[in-house]
Amino acid sequence: xxxxxxxxxxxxxxxxxxxxxxxxxxxxxxxxxxxxxxxxxxxxxxxxxxxxxxxxxxxxxxxxxxxxxxxxxxxxxxxxxxxxxxxxxxxxxxxxxxxxxxxxxxxxxxxxxxxxxxxxxxxxxxxxxxxxxxxxxxxxxxxxxxxxxxxxxxxxxxxxxxxxxxxxxxxxxxxxxxxxxxxxxxxxxxxxxxxxxxxxxxxxxxxxxxxxxxxxxxxxxxxxxxxxxxxxxxxxxxxxxxxxxxxxxxxxxxxxxxxxxxxxxxxxxxxxxxxxxxxxxxxxxxxxxxxxxxxxxxxxxxxxxxxxxxxxxxxxxxxxxxxxxxxxxxxxxxxxxxxxxxxxxxxxxxxxxxxxxxxxxxxxxxxxxxxxxxxxxxxxxxxxxxxxxxxxxxxxxxxxxxxxxxxxxxxxxxxxxxxxxxxxxxxxxxxxxxxxxxxxxxxxxxxxxxxxx
Amino acid sequence: xxxxxxxxxxxxxxxxxxxxxxxxxxxxxxxxxxxxxxxxxxxxxxxxxxxxxxxxxxxxxxxxxxxxxxxxxxxxxxxxxxxxxxxxxxxxxxxxxxxxxxxxxxxxxxxxxxxxxxxxxxxxxxxxxxxxxxxxxxxxxxxxxxxxxxxxxxxxxxxxxxxxxxxxxxxxxxxxxxxxxxxxxxxxxxxxxxxxxxxxxxxxxxxxxxxxxxxxxxxxxxxxxxxxxxxxxxxxxxxxxxxxxxxxxxxxxxxxxxxxxxxxxxxxxxxxxxxxxxxxxxxxxxxxxxxxxxxxxxxxxxxxxxxxxxxxxxxxxxxxxxxxxxxxxxxxxxxxxxxxxxxxxxxxxxxxxxxxxxxxxxxxxxxxxxxxxxxxxxxxxxxxxxxxxxxxxxxxxxxxxxxxxxxxxxxxxxxxxxxxxxxxxxxxxxxxxxxxxxxxxxxxxxxxxxxxx
Numbered sequence: 001x002x003x004x005x006x007x008x009x010x011x012x013x014x015x016x017x018x019x020x021x022x023x024x025x026x027x028x029x030x031x032x033x034x035x036x037x038x039x040x041x042x043x044x045x046x047x048x049x050x051x052x053x054x055x056x057x058x059x060x061x062x063x064x065x066x067x068x069x070x071x072x073x074x075x076x077x078x079x080x081x082x083x084x085x086x087x088x089x090x091x092x093x094x095x096x097x098x099x100x101x102x103x104x105x106x107x108x109x110x111x112x113x114x115x116x117x118x119x120x121x122x123x124x125x126x127x128x129x130x131x132x133x134x135x136x137x138x139x140x141x142x143x144x145x146x147x148x149x150x151x152x153x154x155x156x157x158x159x160x161x162x163x164x165x166x167x168x169x170x171x172x173x174x175x176x177x178x179x180x181x182x183x184x185x186x187x188x189x190x191x192x193x194x195x196x197x198x199x200x201x202x203x204x205x206x207x208x209x210x211x212x213x214x215x216x217x218x219x220x221x222x223x224x225x226x227x228x229x230x231x232x233x234x235x236x237x238x239x240x241x242x243x244x245x246x247x248x249x250x251x252x253x254x255x256x257x258x259x260x261x262x263x264x265x266x267x268x269x270x271x272x273x274x275x276x277x278x279x280x281x282x283x284x285x286x287x288x289x290x291x292x293x294x295x296x297x298x299x300x301x302x303x304x305x306x307x308x309x310x311x312x313x314x315x316x317x318x319x320x321x322x323x324x325x326x327x328x329x330x331x332x333x334x335x336x337x338x339x340x341x342x343x344x345x346x347x348x349x350x351x352x353x354x355x356x357x358x359x360x361x362x363x364x365x366x367x368x369x370x371x372x373x374x375x376x377x378x379x380x381x382x383x384x385x386x387x388x389x390x391x392x393x394x395x396x397x398x399x400x401x402x403x404x405x406x407x408x409x410x411x412x413x414x415x416x417x418x419x420x421x422x423x424x425x426x427x428x429x430x431x432x433x434x435x436x437x438x439x440x441x442x443x444x445x446x447x448x449x450x451x452x453x
Numbered sequence: 454x455x456x457x458x459x460x461x462x463x464x465x466x467x468x469x470x471x472x473x474x475x476x477x478x479x480x481x482x483x484x485x486x487x488x489x490x491x492x493x494x495x496x497x498x499x500x501x502x503x504x505x506x507x508x509x510x511x512x513x514x515x516x517x518x519x520x521x522x523x524x525x526x527x528x529x530x531x532x533x534x535x536x537x538x539x540x541x542x543x544x545x546x547x548x549x550x551x552x553x554x555x556x557x558x559x560x561x562x563x564x565x566x567x568x569x570x571x572x573x574x575x576x577x578x579x580x581x582x583x584x585x586x587x588x589x590x591x592x593x594x595x596x597x598x599x600x601x602x603x604x605x606x607x608x609x610x611x612x613x614x615x616x617x618x619x620x621x622x623x624x625x626x627x628x629x630x631x632x633x634x635x636x637x638x639x640x641x642x643x644x645x646x647x648x649x650x651x652x653x654x655x656x657x658x659x660x661x662x663x664x665x666x667x668x669x670x671x672x673x674x675x676x677x678x679x680x681x682x683x684x685x686x687x688x689x690x691x692x693x694x695x696x697x698x699x700x701x702x703x704x705x706x707x708x709x710x711x712x713x714x715x716x717x718x719x720x721x722x723x724x725x726x727x728x729x730x731x732x733x734x735x736x737x738x739x740x741x742x743x744x745x746x747x748x749x750x751x752x753x754x755x756x757x758x759x760x761x762x763x764x765x766x767x768x769x770x771x772x773x774x775x776x777x778x779x780x781x782x783x784x785x786x787x788x789x790x791x792x793x794x795x796x797x798x799x800x801x802x803x804x805x806x807x808x809x810x811x812x813x814x815x816x817x818x819x820x821x822x823x824x825x826x827x828x829x830x831x832x833x834x835x836x837x838x839x840x841x842x843x844x845x846x847x848x849x850x851x852x853x854x855x856x857x858x859x860x861x862x863x864x865x866x867x868x869x870x871x872x873x874x875x876x877x878x879x880x881x882x883x884x885x886x887x888x889x890x891x892x893x894x895x896x897x898x899x900x901x902x903x904x905x906x
Contacts, residue, residue, distance in 0.1 A: 100688035101794030123692055145637050156635065158644070159612065172878050180791040182609065182825040182859040184598050184648050185867075185874050186901055187883045191611070191644045195637050212692050235553035239576055239665050242696070242735045282695045283742055338633040341554030372635040406635040414638075421638050425625050429890065430640045436889035437882065448639055 003060040007042050007084065010052040015043035015090070026067060026085045027078055030135075033384070034075030034412070038065070041085040047165060047173060047204045050086065054202065054442070055171035057084050063445040064169075066198035068108065068140025071132040073334070074411025076197045076447045077140065083445065088139045091204060096178070097122045102210040103162060105178050108139025108203050115208065124210035127154030131320075139203045145195035147407035149246045152238065152371035153280070154211050156407075158194035163207025166193055168200075169438040178207035192433075197409050198444040200437050214245060214280030218287040219312040220294050223271030223302035227348035230275050231341065233297045234370045237277060241293045245280035248319050249273065249348070249375075250367040255318060257365065261325040264317050268304045273348075275370065276319050278312075322367050326378055332365070333379040335393050339402030341373045347400055351377050354392040362389060374406040394420075410448045418448065456513040460495050460537065463505045468496035468543070479520060479538045480531055483588075486837070487528030487865070491518070494538040500618060500626060500657045503539065507655065507895070508624035510537050516898040517622075519651035521561065521593025524585040526787070527864025529650045529900045530593065536898065541592045544657060549631070550575045555663040556615060558631050561592025561656050568661065577663035580607030584773075592656045598648035600860035602699045605691070605824035606733070607664050609860075611647035616660025619646055621653075622891040631660035645886075650862050651897040653890050667698060667733030671740040672765040673747050676724025676755035680801035683728050684794065686750045687823045690730060694746045698733035701772050702726065702801070702828075703820040708771060710818065714778040717770050721757045726801075728823065729772050731765075775820050779831055785818070786832040788846050792855030794826050800853055804830050807845040815842060827859040847873075863901045871901065 001009075008016035017023050018040045028035035039062060044050045057064045063083035070077050079085055091107035094114065098104070099122040106115055112133040116126050128141065130148035140146075142164070147156045154160070163179020166189075174189060193201055224230045227249075234247050251273050258264050277294070279286035287307040294303045306312045326332045339347045352364040359382050368375035379389045394404050394417055404417045419427050431449055434441075454462075461469035470476050471493045481488035492515060497503045510517045516536035523530050532538055544560035547567065551557070552575040559568055565586040569579050581594065583601035593599075595617070600609045607613070616632020619642075627642060646654055677683045680702075687700050704726050711717050730747070732739035740760040747756045759765045779785045792800045805817035812835050821828035832842045847857050847870055857870040872880050884902055887894075 098795050100685055102688065102691060103794065145641075147635055147637075151635060155608075155612070158641065159608070168878075168882065172882075174879050174882060176875070176879070178793045178795070178854075180793060180826045180856050180859065182600055182604060182791045182822070182827045183856040184600075184858045184860055184862045185856050185871055186648075186863060186880065187653075187886060188598075188611065188644055188648055189879065189882065191641055195639075195641055200640075212695060214695075232553055235555065238555060240735060242665060242667075282693060284737070289736055338635045340631045340633060341556065342551050342631070369635070373633045374635045401631075403633050403636040403638050405637045406633065407637055409637045410639060418638055422629070425621075426627050426629070426642065427639065429621065429625075429627060429642065432889035433640060433886050436885035 003056060003062055004040050006056045007040055007053060010056060011042050011044050011049050015045065017041040026070065026087060029075065029078050030071055031073060034078050036079040037082055038079040038085040039082045041087055043087045043090050045090045047167065050167045050202055050204050051171040051173055053086055054167055054169060058170055058440060058442050061440065064442055065444055066143065066202045068137035068143070069111065069132065069135040071136045072144060072411060073408045074413040076409055076411030076444065080412065080446050086202060088137065088204065094118045099123055103178050104208045104210060106138050106206055106208060108137060108205060110138045112136050112138065112141065119210050120213065123213065125213045126208065127160045127211040128157050138206050138208065142194050142203050142206055143196065143198050144409045149248065149369060151369060152247060153245050158191055160208050161190045161194055161206060162209040164190040164193060164203060165205035166201035166203045169440065169442045174201065177205060181209065195409070197411065197447050199434055199448050200443065212282045214282055216281045216285045217312060218279045218290045218305060218307045219315045220277045220290050220303060220305040221268060221315050221318065222275050222294055222299040223268060224273050224275065225271060227273060227345035230273055230370060231345045233275055236297050237293055238371055241279060241289060243279040243281045243286040243289060246278035247369070247371040248276040248367065249370040250319050250322065254322050254365045254367055257325040257329065258318055258321045261328040262317065262321040264321060266318060269302055271302055276315060319367065322365065326365060326380060330380045331384055333382065333389055335377040335390060336406050336408045337375055337377060337393065337397045337402055337404060338373040338406035339397060339400045343400040343402065344370065344373055347375055347397065347402065350396055351393055354396045355379050355389050358388040358392045372406065412446050415448065415450050456509060456515055457493050459509045460493055460506060463509060464495050464497050464502050468498065470494040479523065479540060482528065482531050483524055484526060487531050489532040490535055491532040491538045492535045494540060496540045496543050498543045500620065503620045503655055503657050504624040504626055506539055507620055507622060511623055511893060511895050514893065517895055518897055519596065519655045521590035522564065522585065522588040524589045525597060525864060526861045527866040529862055529864030529897065533865065533899050539655060541590065541657065547571045552576055556631050557661045557663060559591050559659055559661060561590060561658060563591045565589050565591065565594065572663050573666065576666065578666045579661065580613045580664040581610050591659050591661065595647050595656050595659055596649065596651050597862045602701065602822060604822060605700060606698050611644055613661050614643045614647055614659060615662040617643040617646060617656060618658035619654035619656045622893065622895045627654065630658060634662065648862070650864065650900050652887055652901050653896065665735045667735055669734045669738045670765060671732045671743045671758060671760045672768045673730045673743050673756060673758040674721060674768050674771065675728050675747055675752040676721060677726050677728065678724060680726060680798035683726055683823060684798045686728055689750050690746055691824055694732060694742060696732040696734045696739040696742060699731040700822070700824040701729040701820065702823040703772050703775065707775050707818045707820055710778040710782065711771055711774045714781040715770065715774040717774060719771060722755055724755055729768060772820065775818065779818060779833060783833045784837055786835065786842055788830040788843060789859050789861045790828055790830060790846065790850045790855055790857060791826040791859035792850060792853045796853040796855065797823065797826055800828055800850065800855065803849055804846055807849045808832055808842050811841040811845045825859065865899050868901065868903050
């Protein structure tokens with residue numbers, strides 16, 4: 001029996017897609033930058049079926065590309081060259097929400113929005129949130145260690161993982177569910193799978209640790225004159241404002257674009273840079289604390305605070321509409337980098353210079369999660385396949401001891417940069433784990449490592 | 454040249470200890486339960502020397518036991534059979550405290566107390582704290598993923614690791630310092646090293662992420678009638694009291710012992726069980742919030758709250774003096790286990806029954822970190838080498854889907870239980886990583902795995 005016939009037998013003919021029209025949406029990512037042909041798309045309905053699919057592909061020596069919501073940005077969830085796409089979306093059961101313990105066991109295919117909804121119904125919240133919530137899946141979020149705006153408070157996805165079920169390349173199922181907050185029994189497999197981008201195992205179920213709902217919110221924006229001032233303010237706010245939930249940097253260049261395309265008007269005086277600060281609490285209204293903290297760091301006149309939903313939203317729009325405003329101007333190069341916090345101000349100041357040095361006509365718009373050392377560097381002007389600006393920014397990041405991928409992962413997009421960033425020794429140590437668990441290189445070949453086996 | 458001569462050349466004769474008197478304190482752990490002879494004790498003064506020591510031992514095929522403060526409880530940091538003990542204590546430099554970023558780079562040999570002191574001087578705090586703070590080292594705390602009473606707020610040691618420097622068995626140095634809060638460049642090596650108990654690499658430096666100081670504290674104790682009530686109260690407090698810092702369970706049997714041996718008197722009516730609740734904030738005094746939360750969960754008369762240092766300390770003593778009170782009665786079996794939170798009440802109720810079933814004369818005193826699912830089961834009566842009670846408790850824990858080691862690790866003490874707990878497939882997956890990084894089984898042989906190579 002050939003592989004496709006065997007796969008159809010495992011998951012059912014309806015869930016083994018070979019027709020090009022049916023395969024199409026699984027073969028291209030949502031940026032349309034990454035795509036490739038799949039031998040077939042299989043949609044298993046259980047962990048046992050996932051295991052059987054992996055065994056069949058291993059027997060046939062055919063690569064497997066695990067796929068959740070396919071919202072990644074680095075080409076890690078679409079086929080490259082005739083692999084089998086293993087879609088986890090049918091594993092969409094929320095099996096258990098324990099309102100007392102604040103835990104939830106969810107299938108890999110549960111969307112973030114569905115998980116949030118179930119968590120809220122039980123009086124809790126999922127610790128990670130971002131824009132693609134209606135499509136991104138819990139399994140994919142674990143596999144990519146997804147981040148977002150609340151990482152400074154709750155951590156990225158790795159920290160939300162209390163337990164896991166995952167299938168190794170040979171079909172072996174590893175299971176630790178629902179898992180325990182404290183569990184020092186050998187290596188942290190759940191943590192290792194988080195961020196491994198489908199190269200070590202296929203995550204099939206997740207035991208999520210939920211976080212308290214922070215129903216009371218306040219949002220402030222302050223203006224500053226330079227990146228160093230923003231970093232200093234961020235450090236003090238992190239230390240002194242316990243209810244801190246988000247801390248976002250953006251610049252007047254970005255605000256200018258937002259005002260032009262999204263007709264948003266800022267309720268404060270224009271300055272070279274801005275910090276958006278959100279405070280959240282489950283108890284007292286954090287507005288007074290936020291206002292006091294902003295006053296204490298000397299924000300003075302250039303500060304505004306909103307407590308009501310409309311006012312908060314209006315301030316958030318100034319930051320969130322950057323993407324839309326930039327897209328209206330062209331197709332930006334979107335670079336997601338981080339540096340040690342001590343070098344953050346330097347990165348903010350020097351990234352536009354580094355871009356101008358290779359393309360004087362390019363426009364650089366930066367914004368980012370300042371408490372995480374994470375900056376999104378967006379470059380308008382150069383064509384998408386012009387890698388000089390990417391190289392210039394990544395080169396600067398490495399000079400500052402930073403990371404070429406803060407949130408998005410390596411995928412196929414940054415494989416060469418991974419070695420330049422982490423060095424041969426570290427990548428070789430990672431590769432040794434990959435070979436130990438997947439000697440034939442079945443799982444997501446070409447992702448993270450140039451040559452899996 | 455023989456190995457000892459080569460080691461002396463690397464670290465200097467003064468720091469290569471072969472005299473039995475000089476070796477002695479490195480060869481026995483502080484419980485005196487675990488000990489063995491070392492070929493030599495070496496005390497390198499730099500990462501380069503650590504690497505050279507590992508290369509020399511690898512060449513000679515001699516095992517290496519990394520050692521920090523030697524405060525572990527499972528035999529993981531003392532030699533078994535003529536290994537070289539690699540003491541990291543001389544790497545005790547605090548190289549950098551960044552007060553703005555809330556980060557510190559510290560040598561593996563820095564004690565927790567020294568790190569705390571440096572963090573506080575910069576306006577921050579180390580997220581993990583426990584009694585052995587004057588001796589336990591940062592490197593050892595990472596290697597064992599140390600926990601303590603504030604895990605529910607700040608996480609265990611793995612979560613404090615922002616960056617790392619570590620030396621592989623072949624002397625290769627991996628370095629990511631100071632590290633970034635967000636860094637999705639391949640596998641999470643720092644997180645994998647945390648809890649690997651010296652079997653994968655020797656941690657030589659750590660980039661610690663600090664947490665805000667919580668200078669304002671309040672402590673409460675409430676009485677409850679049964680473990681299920683304690684679990685329900687803990688769940689509500691975790692959800693509704695954002696300033697929650699510690700949540701400890703103890704029983705009236707334990708309190709009885711504390712009153713007898715430590716002459717402490719409880720300022721509340723006696724009940725079968727108690728919850729100690731600590732709230733901490735960097736802003737407003739959390740006393741009112743704590744009192745309101747305790748009122749809301751219906752603690753009523755059986756509740757007391759203290760805000761002043763003396764009153765807080767008096768309440769904490771009721772929990773902290775359990776160890777001292779038990780030691781006055783004999784040498785207890787100390788079992789450190791966790792279960793999913795949904796099974797915690799059952800564990801609390803059934804652990805004493807499971808012990809009585811194998812030894813009707815034994816007394817079981819339990820207490821623990823309830824929000825972490827972590828229970829310390831202490832058994833007085835049976836001689837130290839009588840493993841029936843350990844087996845009975847571990848058996849119950851596995852029946853409840855729990856972990857045989859919440860905080861202490863596997864060491865050599867729980868190697869057999871690891872397989873019964875995690876299963877052959879998971880331990881085999883861990884073993885594959887061990888063999889990939891340390892094929893000759895040089896690093897801490899006999900720890901976690903029965904046979905390293």
